[in-house]
Amino acid sequence: MAVAEDKVIGNNLDELYDRFVKKAETLTTQVYRAKSGNEVLEYIQKEVNELGAKKVVGHESELLAEIGLKGKIEGVDVKTKNIVEEVETADIGISELDIAVAKSSTLIQNAESYEKRVVSMLPKTHIAIVKTNNLVPDLPDAFEVLREKYGTAVPPYLAFITGPSKTADIERTLTIGVHGPGRLVVIFVD
Amino acid sequence: MSMLAKKELTDNIKKALNNENLRSALGSFADGFVQDRNAAYEDEDFEALRKKVREARDYAVEHLDELADKFQEEAEKRGAIVYRAKDAQDANQYIQKLCEEKGVETVVKSKSMATEEIFLNKHLEKHDIDITETDLGEWILQLQESHPSHMVMPAIHLKKEEVADLFSEEVGYEVSPEVEGQVELARQELRKKFLSAGMGITGGNLAIAETGTIALVTNEGNARLTTTLPPIHVAVVGYEKLIAKFEDAIAALKALPRSATAQHITSYVTMVTGQVPTIVEGEEGKKELHIILLDNGRREMLSDPTFKQAARCLRCASCLNVCPIYKQVGGHVYGHVYAGGIGSILTAFFHGYETSDDVQEMCIGCRRCAEFCPGNINIPDLILELRRRLTEKRGLPFIFNVGIKGILGNSRLMHTGLKLASKFQGPITDGDMIRHLPLAFSEITECKSLPKIADKPFRDQIKNINQKVDSPTETVAFYAGCAIDFAYPEVGTSLVKVLNKENIKVEFPQTQACCGVPAKYLGDMETMRKLAKQNIKALEGSYDHIITACPTCAEAVIEGFAEALAGEPEWQRRAKKVASKVKDFSQYLANKGYEVGDGTKKRKVTYHDSCHLTRSLRLQEKPREVLKSSNNIDFVEMRDSDICCGFGGSYSFKHPNVAKEVLKDKLDNVEATGADTLAMDCPGCLMQLKGGADKHGVNIDVKHTAEILAENL
Numbered sequence: 001m002a003v004a005e006d007k008v009i010g011n012n013l014d015e016l017y018d019r020f021v022k023k024a025e026t027l028t029t030q031v032y033r034a035k036s037g038n039e040v041l042e043y044i045q046k047e048v049n050e051l052g053a054k055k056v057v058g059h060e061s062e063l064l065a066e067i068g069l070k071g072k073i074e075g076v077d078v079k080t081k082n083i084v085e086e087v088e089t090a091d092i093g094i095s096e097l098d099i100a101v102a103k104s105s106t107l108i109q110n111a112e113s114y115e116k117r118v119v120s121m122l123p124k125t126h127i128a129i130v131k132t133n134n135l136v137p138d139l140p141d142a143f144e145v146l147r148e149k150y151g152t153a154v155p156p157y158l159a160f161i162t163g164p165s166k167t168a169d170i171e172r173t174l175t176i177g178v179h180g181p182g183r184l185v186v187i188f189v190d
Numbered sequence: 191m192s193m194l195a196k197k198e199l200t201d202n203i204k205k206a207l208n209n210e211n212l213r214s215a216l217g218s219f220a221d222g223f224v225q226d227r228n229a230a231y232e233d234e235d236f237e238a239l240r241k242k243v244r245e246a247r248d249y250a251v252e253h254l255d256e257l258a259d260k261f262q263e264e265a266e267k268r269g270a271i272v273y274r275a276k277d278a279q280d281a282n283q284y285i286q287k288l289c290e291e292k293g294v295e296t297v298v299k300s301k302s303m304a305t306e307e308i309f310l311n312k313h314l315e316k317h318d319i320d321i322t323e324t325d326l327g328e329w330i331l332q333l334q335e336s337h338p339s340h341m342v343m344p345a346i347h348l349k350k351e352e353v354a355d356l357f358s359e360e361v362g363y364e365v366s367p368e369v370e371g372q373v374e375l376a377r378q379e380l381r382k383k384f385l386s387a388g389m390g391i392t393g394g395n396l397a398i399a400e401t402g403t404i405a406l407v408t409n410e411g412n413a414r415l416t417t418t419l420p421p422i423h424v425a426v427v428g429y430e431k432l433i434a435k436f437e438d439a440i441a442a443l444k445a446l447p448r449s450a451t452a453q454h455i456t457s458y459v460t461m462v463t464g465q466v467p468t469i470v471e472g473e474e475g476k477k478e479l480h481i482i483l484l485d486n487g488r489r490e491m492l493s494d495p496t497f498k499q500a501a502r503c504l505r506c507a508s509c510l511n512v513c514p515i516y517k518q519v520g521g522h523v524y525g526h527v528y529a530g531g532i533g534s535i536l537t538a539f540f541h542g543y544e545t546s547d548d549v550q551e552m553c554i555g556c557r558r559c560a561e562f563c564p565g566n567i568n569i570p571d572l573i574l575e576l577r578r579r580l581t582e583k584r585g586l587p588f589i590f591n592v593g594i595k596g597i598l599g600n601s602r603l604m605h606t607g608l609k610l611a612s613k614f615q616g617p618i619t620d621g622d623m624i625r626h627l628p629l630a631f632s633e634i635t636e637c638k639s640l641p642k643i644a645d646k647p648f649r650d651q652i653k654n655i656n657q658k659v660d661s662p663t664e665t666v667a668f669y670a671g672c673a674i675d676f677a678y679p680e681v682g683t684s685l686v687k688v689l690n691k692e693n694i695k696v697e698f699p700q701t702q703a704c705c706g707v708p709a710k711y712l713g714d715m716e717t718m719r720k721l722a723k724q725n726i727k728a729l730e731g732s733y734d735h736i737i738t739a740c741p742t743c744a745e746a747v748i749e750g751f752a753e754a755l756a757g758e759p760e761w762q763r764r765a766k767k768v769a770s771k772v773k774d775f776s777q778y779l780a781n782k783g784y785e786v787g788d789g790t791k792k793r794k795v796t797y798h799d800s801c802h803l804t805r806s807l808r809l810q811e812k813p814r815e816v817l818k819s820s821n822n823i824d825f826v827e828m829r830d831s832d833i834c835c836g837f838g839g840s841y842s843f844k845h846p847n848v849a850k851e852v853l854k855d856k857l858d859n860v861e862a863t864g865a866d867t868l869a870m871d872c873p874g875c876l877m878q879l880k881g882g883a884d885k886h887g888v889n890i891d892v893k894h895t896a897e898i899l900a901e902n903l
Contacts, residue, residue: 023454084469088385103233104454114469117418121411139444139455143437154401154436156268156466157417160459165411167373168451169327169343171350172219175373178326179380180411180458 016102016135017188023105027163028176030185033132037067043187044094044127045073051091051125051183057083058094059116063189064129069094083115093119093181094127097161099145100188103138104162107186108146111159120161126181128161132188198525199548206519207847212347213518219346220517226452227508227562233454234444236564242441244566247502250399250432251492257399257432258483264402268464270479277486278308284482285310285391285424289319292422292478294388298380300406300413301325302393303341303505304426304484306527307540310391321391322383324412326376333360339521339529341507342450347520380412390416394427395504396442397483400435403463404481407446407456414460421470422478423462429488430501442504445564450506487539496575500535502565509559509569514834515552518851524549531559531569538576543583550576552845554838554852555711557805574710581713605649639881641677648679652698655686662695664734669725669772671743672704673873681873684900685739685775691903692784696737699728705746706754711839715754722751723761729768736768739775739896740873741803742839747772748807774803776813776871776895786820789902793891794824796865798856798879799832800872813871813895823898829859837878853882860890867891869898 021031030047034040048056056078058069069078078094079086087093095116097107107128111117120126136142146154165180176182206212250257262272275281289297297314299305299321311332314321323332327345331338333356338344345353350367357365357375365375392413396405404425406413417423433439447453468477491497510516510530521529526545528536531553538546553573560568648670666689674681686696706721725747729736738744751765773781795817804810810832818825836842836852856879860868868883868890870876880892 084472106455112467114418114467114474117414121414121418140437140440143440147436152264152401152436154403154461154463156463158461158463159414160455160461162455162457165409165457167326167410169325169330169345169410170348170353170369170372171215172343172346173350173369175369178373178377178410178412179324179384179415 011137013132013135016137017132019102019137020100020105020135020186023103024163024186027105028184029105029163030183031188032186033188033190035190037189040067040129040187040189041069041072043185044069047125047127047185048073048076048092053091053125055079055086055090056092056094057087057090057119057123059083059096059113059119061096061116063096063131064094067129067189083119087115087118087122090123092125092127093121093123094129095119097128097130097186098134099142100130100135100186101137101139101142102135106139106142106160106162108142109159109161110155111157112155117157117159120159121180124177124181125183125185126161127185127187129187129189132190135188196548199523199551202523202525203519203845203848206523207851209347209520211349211352212520215346215349216517216520220511223452223508223511227449227511230448230452230454234448239441239445240564240566243445243504243564244502246433246438246441247430247565248499249434251430251498251501253434254429254432254489254492257434258429261397261399261402261432262483264400265464265479265481266402268402269476270402270464270481272481272483274483275485281308281426281482281484281486282310282313284480286314286317286319288422288424288480289314289389290317292388294422295320296383296387297321297389297391298324298383298387298416298420299328299391300393300408300416301328301344302391302426303527304393304428305391306338308426308484308486310426322380322387324380324384324410324416325408326373326410329376329380330356333357337527340510341505341528343507347522384415384419387420389422389424390418390420391424391426392416394425394431394481395446396433396439397427397431397481398433398436398439401463403436403461405439405443406460406462407443407458408460409451409453409457411458414458417460417462417466418468421468421475422480424480424482425462426482426484428484428486430492430503446504446506449504449508449562449564487541491539497535497539497572499565499567500532500539500572502563502567503532503536504565506564508562508564512558512562514556514558514836514852514855515554515848517855518848519552524552531573532567535569535572535576543576543580546576547580550580552848554834554836554841554849556801556834556838558801558833561805574713577711577713578715579713605647639884641877641880643676644679646679648675648682649698649700651679651683652686652696655683657686657690657695659690659693659695661693663693665695665697666735666737666778667729667731667733668696668698669702669729669736669738669743669747670698671738671740671873673877674739678873678876678894681739681876681894681896684894684896685737687900687903688779688896689737692779692782697731697733699731701728703728705743705750707742707746707750708839710746710750710754718750718754722746722754722765726751726761726764726768729771730764733771735773735778736771737773737775737778739871739894741774741800741807741809741871742874744772744774745802745806774807774809774812774871776816777807777809779899780812780815784816784819786816786823786899787903788821790820790822790898791901792822792824793867793898794826794865795867795869795898796826796828796860796863797831798828798835798860798868798870798875800870800875801834803871804832813869817869817895817898826863826865828863828865830855831859835875835878835882837874839874842878849878853878854886857882857886857888861888865890867893867898869893869895871895
């Protein structure tokens with residue numbers, strides 16, 4: 001039984017990462033692991049090139065500001081200011097997510113900021129940046145983290161994201177990318 | 191039920207059974223669902239999870255006012271406006287007035303059963319407010335001016351060709367019947383709506399009191415856009431969605447997607463807690479949030495000692511997905527917003543008792559849904575209770591009144607009548623079977639031949655059996671039930687033969703009568719109580735055990751009698767004493783370590799699990815143990831052995847055309863095994879499957895386990 005397997009996984013980051021990847025693969029989520037900010041930029045560059053993206057928007061969290069998206073990606077100007085007007089026509093949106101749940105490959109985000117929210121909702125590709133340290137084994141662990149951090153003052157908008165947007169509403173044919181992004185890329189940064 | 195409603199139901203059933211698209215969609219879905227769903231639960235303990243779901247909801251029901259107040263307080267503290275709507279009109283008017291007040295002309299909506307239930311779209315359209323469904327399936331149905339046939343997959347009954355026609359009409363150019371393109375078209379068309387809407391309306395999967403949070407579960411991401419883009423958000427949430435603590439959400443978030451779509455979690459879970467920042471026309475501000483706590487019959491349901499458990503429904507629809515009846519007819523036959531078994535219960539409270547009268551009748555009582563329900567709701571028992579209350583209100587239909595009260599309830603009259611009938615059935619019998627019934631009854635024999643009434647019932651045959659058991663190790667009473675007594679006495683004589691061989695003496699208390707289940711299933715508890723008392727008196731002798739060979743009768747004696755006599759403590763005590771002695775035939779043998787001698791005929795046997803043996807008595811392993819003990823029996827399992835054969839007591843007579851389709855599925859599975867013998871432990875199933883095999887020309891021996899064991903003894 002896989003229930004026993006959970007216990008084995010424990011809190012070892014490498015194991016949690018492997019578990020996340022294993023589940024993500026079944027959902028067509030692309031996962032990378034970067035050792036540094038520069039490596040994050042390399043993976044973003046790779047996605048931009050492969051998708052032939054013309055327009056990229058990013059929401060600058062502390063981490064993303066530190067990595068510095070602006071001017072680092074060849075061929076596109078990454079917009080991080082006044083993105084509300086740009087986001088609807090962007091090919092890629094980049095934002096930081098707060099918690100990663102290994103078992104279900106779920107990302108959790110305090111999405112109080114309107115800009116942060118639309119960056120992950122409207123473009124066809126969403127690149128999610130997560131600190132590897134923020135991996136937890138299962139959903140109850142994530143709730144524990146949220147409880148510790150916020151108590152009952154939970155953020156007004158909490159977003160849980162697992163894989164791309166999808167539907168099976170026509171003849172139960174699984175189709176990726178309805179209202180949200182059809183491609184989800186997760187870059188873990190050590 | 192009124193004649194009109196009855197006619198409408200019959201017509202709907204006919205239409206559904208003739209709809210090939212629907213049948214093939216539902217068939218392939220049902221076949222794959224259980225496997226996928228079970229795989230999704232491989233890493234979670236289903237029983238532990240549903241216990242948590244149950245505890246969270248039960249707690250909320252017991253503290254409903256407290257939690258509703260707390261929810262309102264916390265949500266309002268965070269800037270939301272909470273409105274308690276007593277019914278559909280109240281909720282609809284609130285939203286309409288809000289639109290008018292704020293000058294909202296266009297609204298987007300994400301999937302919500304509660305707003306379907308109150309017919310919100312119709313109401314807003316009547317007031318010239320443009321409302322668009324944004325869930326793909328719901329949008330398709332809105333274009334078709336139709337309604338969902340399934341809670342989770344609303345348009346499961348439509349083909350992509352039909353979708354193409356609807357889309358072509360909407361956009362004004364030819365759309366091809368290709369799903370990926372259709373989804374892209376929906377994305378583009380609905381994106382425009384999202385960006386221009388003045389209001390977003392959602393339902394709510396959970397309402398967390400502690401924090402005033404609404405949780406929304408979707409795969410497409412439309413709830414995220416609905417709650418983010420328009421400047422006003424209105425959430426319509428039923429009282430039953432309340433839970434106390436933030437952490438109480440975990441079990442529901444795990445169980446709902448696993449049971450609904452075999453996912454570990456949906457693509458998106460959105461938790462909205464109070465007002466959230468937004469940007470409208472370049473201006474930063476706080477988004478307006480209105481939460482409507484909807485009653486519309488819920489509070490009555492939640493305060494009803496029997497029906498309050500329906501609050502545990504997560505709207506996953508797995509009860510529909512495993513229902514052998516739903517598989518045949520789909521959701522529209524039920525004629526209401528909420529389909530299937532749980533649907534008839536919710537409909538009764540949300541839309542009025544009488545409204546559910548025709549739909550509750552669709553339940554065959556196989557209990558499979560209860561096994562799968564992540565809220566651990568005893569759906570079949572709730573339907574029986576609903577039926578009982580409806581019958582109390584309007585009485586039994588005339589024909590059943592004569593049949594059930596007048597004949598079933600009077601065992602002497604029934605036994606005499608059946609004996610007489612056995613003499614006069616000559617013109618319609620053909621060997622051991624009745625293959626055609628005249629005129630009005632012909633539909634019944636269209637799918638299966640009926641057994642003829644035995645020339646000599648078991649109650650008379652036993653008198654002439656010379657039981658050569660000189661010093662018996664045990665003396666048991668045999669409670670035969672009507673089907674064995676009057677249709678299949680050979681099951682009874684086989685049983686006696688097998689038990690005698692084991693040095694056990696069998697007595698047949700002659701005053702035993704029908705177990706009363708047919709009356710109970712029609713909602714007639716008065717007759718049930720009368721028969722319970724008569725049987726208790728008959729079975730109270732000093733027997734070592736009471737043996738049954740019909741699981742429905744066994745269930746009646748074990749649970750049904752005491753339940754029916756709950757208001758009469760002395761009778762209930764006697765009922766429980768009798769109940770404690772009951773053993774089903776195969777169980778009795780298996781517990782004794784019985785082994786079938788190698789003298790039996792060589793057979794390749796497949797086994798049909800009777801609903802009540804499996805899901806009420808939980809004895810499905812016992813007959814297998816017994817049958818597999820013989821070297822001469824090659825045992826093969828069939829696919830879906832636990833799915834109902836379509837008999838369901840009076841069901842196969844009430845809805846013969848539906849029962850026929852259920853039967854056909856079963857016979858297909860039987861044939862696929864290549865077995866020469868089909869075994870079971872229920873005379874009701876025996877009637878259905880023996881008759882079905884005969885009618886469909888399936889060349890197989892259909893036998894009760896007792897008959898197989900008695901061979902060559």
